[in-house]
Amino acid sequence: MDQTKLKRVALIVAMCHFMDMMDATIITTAIPTIAVYFHSSTALASITITAYIITLAVFIPISGWMSVRFNVKRIFLLAVLIFTAASLGCALSPSLPLLIATRILQGIGGAMMFPVGRLIVLQKAPKSDLLMIISFLVWPALIAPAIAPLIGGLIVTYASWHWIFLINVPIGIVAFFLSRRFFDDTAGDRTARLDWKGFALIGVGAGGLVLASEILADSAASWTLGLVLFLLFAAELVLTYRYLKRAQNPLINLKVLKYRTFRISQVGGSLFWFSVGSAPYLLTLLFQNEFGWSPAYAGSIVLFIFVGNVAIKPASTWLLNRFGFKPVFIGSFLAVIATMLVSGWFTAQTPVLLLIVVITLSGMGRSLALTSYNTLSFSELDAQETRDANSLASTTQNMAQAIGIAVTVVVLRFGSELFGAASSQAWAYRLAFILLAVFATLALAEILTLPRKTGSAILKHRDPAGKSPR
Known part of the structure; x- marks a missing residue:
């Protein structure tokens, strides 16, 4: 892949990562409004944040295996499609339970989107261009958390909370068609087997640790419950680490x-x-x-x-x-x-x-x-x-x-x-x-x-x- 095409691919991946990072942070400002809209409590509305973050934690580890087993271009396109469709579903949700469900679907798309996209870029980038390419990929993580409070505040103040999700739709559509044009097809390895045990262990540990963190951050929740869960899932991740070190074909190779x-x-x-x-x-x-x-x-x-x-x-x-x-x-x-x-x-x-x-x-x-x-x-x-x-x-x-x-x-x-x-x-x-x-x-x-x-x-x-x- 020549340098010009590599830059274009990196920018497409960065655009999708920005959409993902923005979505994870901008919703915080809209939680009170969403709670009022659905005649619910703020605590229940906050599940829309927790569900998304936990879904990312559970499904991100499987992205590496999927990039080997399947055509990475198709996996990336599927991830963008799922994320974009789920964003539209969030905006059109008639109830809080359905909003939470579509947020989980959004998280599945987000869990594949950036890790697979970044892998496509990194595996094509020569070491001499690595610094330049990383500078493209890292900016969403820098920008999205900084501008989310302003964008979210403006949307909540002057528009409807639905636009927090609707703004993803045009970005996702553009990213989908650009990816179809500039990404290369690659054959997957049909012999690659999924480490189901590793997937379960990592998913429980990572998702549980994020859940415990959310409980600790909730002023209405019990300190004791959050701390006990945090220590429990941290211990589970230690056991997961030991398993991954010994496994023949681990989901994540710690070498x-x-x-x-x-x-x-x-x-x-x-x-x-x-x-x-x-x-x-x-x-x-x-x-x-x-x-x-x-x-x-x-x-x-x-x-x-x-x-x-x-x-x-x-x-x-x-x-x-x-x-x-x-x-x-x-x-x-x-x-x-x-x-x-x-x-x-x-x-x-x-x-x-x-x-x-x-x-x-x-x-x-x-x-x-x-x-x-x-x-x-x-x-x-x-x-x-x-x-x-x-x-x-x-x-x-x-x-x-x-x-x-x-x-x-x-x-x-x-x-x-x-x-x-x-x-x-x-x-x-x-x-x-x-x-x-x-x-x-x-x-x-x-x-x-x-x-x-x-x-x-x-x-x-x-x-x-x-x-x-x-």
Whole structure:
């Protein structure tokens, strides 16, 4: 596949990933409206979020096997078709149970869509183009959580909640026809057998851990129930890990963890995602609940995370080629840690310009770090190893996003109970932002152990003037 076609395929996959990520986050702002529409409680309406996230956790691990067993182009097209049709079904749902059912169907499509699409791109991309291709694939994870509060707030305020799902339909149709044109057909391996035991174990553990996280994040739910379930499913995942290590043909081959670059990207990357994945959510809560801002205004300020993502993106490839992975990691981590700590001391009297500057710098740091993580993750893997690594990476990222937000909400609940008085709620948010900074610091500590030249084989080094390659 030539470079021009590869870029087009990567952008199509990124467009679908953006649709998926946006759908997972934008609905949060519409839950109260959906509850009123269906004459239900907010807790019941929130099942539409939980059902989608759990479905992703359960079905993402099977995407690697499907990409081997079947024609990957057809699997991707089917995933886009399911997601788009389910989005329309969500908007047309006449009852809450049917909305939940179509959200589950949406999750099945989403679970196949990005992992299979990313695998198609990664297996076709030469190592020399990996940094460029990853920069295309990573932007939805950076942008969608940042702009979702604003888009969701505008839709809920000025339109109907149905449009949260209807906006997926034209995007899905365009993605479907572009995929038919630019994706290559590949023959599947009919002899590839599904590891049903591994699928069941991973699905129960990953889905259960996400469910426990959602319970912990629900202020109306029992702390004890959430904690017990979390520990139970975490133990089940430990047993699953032992099974996958011993199995002859496991659903996910853990041998890819022997590569230090991939292992660090999963461990440190998950810790880092705890931090940056929760930040837009936490800022939105702070601005609305403590500052008394409208959803649309709060979303417009959180949007500057996206501005930072976009502002640094043209320079990210140059920075990595010029300085290497480790220095860029360190600089981006320090930016994220500093901005998280400063955000904890935001008040309603803080100048809006200062809020914008800090949030923009935070967006720059997260963009650089996540681009670096995603590139480094696949830098040493061959085509077969990339398939196994892709399934594992997609599973851990989905779990990290859910668990990170849950942990943040738990800290807010703990802080609220600890400090009690409404005037002291600011300290609950400070504790939460400090926790996000701690997560990023732990990830930085792991990065500091990397050799200085890690990942240099896939970079195009330049001289100090930034002109000719060495």
